[in-house]
Amino acid sequence: MRLLEYQAKSLFADYGIPIPKGLTSTTIEQGRKEASELGFPFVIKAQMAVGGRGKAGAIQKCHNADEFELKYPEIMQKVVKGEKTRAILLEKMADIKKELYLSLFLNRSKRCYTVISSSEGGVEIEAVKNQIIHEVGLGMVDAKVAEEIGKEMGLKDKALAQFVDILQRLSKVTVEKEAELAEINPLAVLKDDSLVALDGKMIIDDNSMFRHDELRKFQEVSELEERAEKSGFSLVELDGNIAVVGNGAGLVMSTLDMLSDNGGKAACFLDVGGGATTDTVYEALTLISKMKKVRGILVNLYGGIVKTTTVATAFIKAYDAKLVDVPVFARMSGAEADKSKEMLKGSRTKMFDTIEEAINAAVIEVNKNG
Amino acid sequence: MADLFELLIGKEGEKDYKKKPVIVQGITGKFGSLHTQQMLAYGTNIVAGVTPGKGGQKFEGVPIYENMKEAVGATGAKISIIFVPAKFFLSAAVEALEAGIKLLIAIPEHVPIKDALAVVELSKKNDAIVVGPNTPGVIIPGIIKIGIMPASPFKPGRIAVLSRSGTLMYEVSNNLSLANFGQSICFGIGGDPINGSPLIQAFDTIRSGANIDGVVVVGEIGGDAEEMLAQHIIDTKFDKPVVAYIAGRAAPKEKRMGHAGAIIYGTYGSAESKVSMYAKANVPVAKRPAEVPMLLAGKLEKGRNK
Numbered sequence: 225m226r227l228l229e230y231q232a233k234s235l236f237a238d239y240g241i242p243i244p245k246g247l248t249s250t251t252i253e254q255g256r257k258e259a260s261e262l263g264f265p266f267v268i269k270a271q272m273a274v275g276g277r278g279k280a281g282a283i284q285k286c287h288n289a290d291e292f293e294l295k296y297p298e299i300m301q302k303v304v305k306g307e308k309t310r311a312i313l314l315e316k317m318a319d320i321k322k323e324l325y326l327s328l329f330l331n332r333s334k335r336c337y338t339v340i341s342s343s344e345g346g347v348e349i350e351a352v353k354n355q356i357i358h359e360v361g362l363g364m365v366d367a368k369v370a371e372e373i374g375k376e377m378g379l380k381d382k383a384l385a386q387f388v389d390i391l392q393r394l395s396k397v398t399v400e401k402e403a404e405l406a407e408i409n410p411l412a413v414l415k416d417d418s419l420v421a422l423d424g425k426m427i428i429d430d431n432s433m434f435r436h437d438e439l440r441k442f443q444e445v446s447e448l449e450e451r452a453e454k455s456g457f458s459l460v461e462l463d464g465n466i467a468v469v470g471n472g473a474g475l476v477m478s479t480l481d482m483l484s485d486n487g488g489k490a491a492c493f494l495d496v497g498g499g500a501t502t503d504t505v506y507e508a509l510t511l512i513s514k515m516k517k518v519r520g521i522l523v524n525l526y527g528g529i530v531k532t533t534t535v536a537t538a539f540i541k542a543y544d545a546k547l548v549d550v551p552v553f554a555r556m557s558g559a560e561a562d563k564s565k566e567m568l569k570g571s572r573t574k575m576f577d578t579i580e581e582a583i584n585a586a587v588i589e590v591n592k593n594g
Numbered sequence: 595m596a597d598l599f600e601l602l603i604g605k606e607g608e609k610d611y612k613k614k615p616v617i618v619q620g621i622t623g624k625f626g627s628l629h630t631q632q633m634l635a636y637g638t639n640i641v642a643g644v645t646p647g648k649g650g651q652k653f654e655g656v657p658i659y660e661n662m663k664e665a666v667g668a669t670g671a672k673i674s675i676i677f678v679p680a681k682f683f684l685s686a687a688v689e690a691l692e693a694g695i696k697l698l699i700a701i702p703e704h705v706p707i708k709d710a711l712a713v714v715e716l717s718k719k720n721d722a723i724v725v726g727p728n729t730p731g732v733i734i735p736g737i738i739k740i741g742i743m744p745a746s747p748f749k750p751g752r753i754a755v756l757s758r759s760g761t762l763m764y765e766v767s768n769n770l771s772l773a774n775f776g777q778s779i780c781f782g783i784g785g786d787p788i789n790g791s792p793l794i795q796a797f798d799t800i801r802s803g804a805n806i807d808g809v810v811v812v813g814e815i816g817g818d819a820e821e822m823l824a825q826h827i828i829d830t831k832f833d834k835p836v837v838a839y840i841a842g843r844a845a846p847k848e849k850r851m852g853h854a855g856a857i858i859y860g861t862y863g864s865a866e867s868k869v870s871m872y873a874k875a876n877v878p879v880a881k882r883p884a885e886v887p888m889l890l891a892g893k894l895e896k897g898r899n900k
Contacts, residue, residue: 333819402708404787429854430854431706431707431854473852475765475841478883490844495852579882580882
């Protein structure tokens with residue numbers, strides 16, 4: 225789960241990491257109240273789970289009420305890289321002397337946490353120069369290591385002492401909240417040499433959520449995603465018009481790739497999981513029937529232990545319930561494939577021996593229907 | 595490091611050669627019981643199960659113990675497979691490793707990273723191999739199956755398959771089998787960000803196997819395991835054919851594609867980055883699973899003509 229800036233900052237604040245004074249709203253009425261409480265000037269920041277907001281105009285300075293009336297709705301409407309604004313953070317401007325970069329992230333290949341820091345922050349991580357990288361095991365950073373890192377960045381005196389404190393607090397929030405990433409970029413050095421987190425990003429390990437009820441309030445899932453999660457599916461909604469369903473994340477990704485290679489566009493990625501049953505496949509079809517944009521369904525099932533007839537039964541049930549009214553292109557490999565073909569004869573499900581054939585047919589049919 | 599083939603097969607002359615004893619943790623659960631039956635049917639020598647509260651009972655003739663210490667004490671098994679829900683995985687894995695298990699197959703999906711890291715630390719200390727979590731397991735076709743994979747895609751042979759995905763391991767192995775490339779071992783790395791045996795380590799456990807003519811690596815987006823492996827192949831001058839497949843080329847950035855580990859941040863984890871590193875290591879990447887045997891045949895042919 226990727227936290228929005230204001231959410232990450234609220235955790236930072238809980239752990240004593242200094243942040244600028246700010247208020248979050250979702251309507252302009254609420255925003256106006258907050259603006260008068262905060263006092264001009266301030267920064268209007270779109271809260272969305274994506275980088276590059278500044279460049280896209282989703283973060284703007286605001287000096288007076290007229291500007292506010294213009295910019296608030298504009299920023300509320302912003303869409304950056306497909307991500308919509310979910311809330312607006314109004315934040316006091318800081319008197320910045322220098323921008324640093326600081327993050328703790330899970331290094332997957334080394335199987336440990338890593339601190340990345342730089343005295344040249346404020347740009348996206350790929351562009352951050354002079355990165356200083358320290359491996360820190362399970363994520364805890366002690367004062368000695370923090371001081372080493374701060375000195376390597378060229379920090380001194382008050383700024384160094386503050387940096388050491390912030391890094392240790394960042395490490396604590398990362399470990400305790402089970403984050404894969406906690407990033408402060410920029411970590412600003414102000415005119416008086418004090419440090420403040422101007423931005424915040426955290427990604428929480430989804431698999432640890434069962435022991436973090438306190439973070440549930442940050443969870444934002446669509447109705448479809450919620451139902452999918454309940455059934456143990458993975459669902460990612462996409463822009464196209466062909467729903468892609470299969471068992472196993474790798475297999476569904478692979479199907480998505482081949483569909484895209486053949487000029488098709490996926491409406492979703494739906495992995496029903498390793499142990500597909502009649503009920504789970506039926507529920508998957510129910511979810512897809514709720515996606516208006518779907519013009520066809522592409523099914524790639526590698527049976528084995530799962531019998532394909534289990535799946536075919538779900539389709540027949542779905543046709544009986546008039547759940548599916550778009551053509552279905554299926555490749556079902558594994559036990560009882562012939563029997564499944566027989567069962568689905570004359571229905572809107574076309575069965576294919578290979579996924580390549582199923583994809584070709586799906587793309588042709590869906591394009592024909594426009 | 596413990597020797598994987600020796601753990602799985604043993605040495606000729608040993609009385610349990612090709613019949614290495616295996617313990618199933620969570621043997622009476624829905625998933626555990628189904629796959630215990632499947633593994634027994636394959637010929638895997640399952641000697642004990644563990645389910646707290648059911649010690650003394652039997653499942654399919656296999657005695658059940660209260661805990662791993664008792665199960666290992668009674669059987670001397672060095673291999674265990676875990677089927678417990680993710681939130682109980684850490685304690686089950688710690689129990690197994692502390693009881694002396696040297697090869698731990700971790701099936702559960704949705705294990706928290708913190709717990710996986712703790713198990714990795716303990717396995718290093720105890721010189722044990724952990725496969726997974728979120729793995730289909732390991733199979734040496736015709737000899738031993740420790741996992742949830744169906745039996746039908748796999749045939750005995752001389753190609754090693756390493757895979758970050760379960761169903762793709764079946765799919766690719768099936769394609770290989772149909773093309774008469776049997777497998778010496780199929781090893782499920784797991785779809786999580788933290789693997790008990792990361793790709794490089796899995797590669798190193800099988801690379802020196804005498805029964806290997808080539809390696810197929812089934813990868814996916816997320817992390818940099820493929821990039822690291824490509825560099826490792828270059829650095830260690832591995833000279834047998836390696837062919838790769840990568841799922842997720844069409845996946846959007848910053849979206850988790852089913853597997854906890856299948857996510858791209860910026861360029862970190864992108865398919866392009868993996869393909870270009872593989873190119874440097876002279877490892878061809880198949881566009882689709884069905885292309886893998888063709889690329890492998892090409893590489894083996896070239897090897898013979900050298």
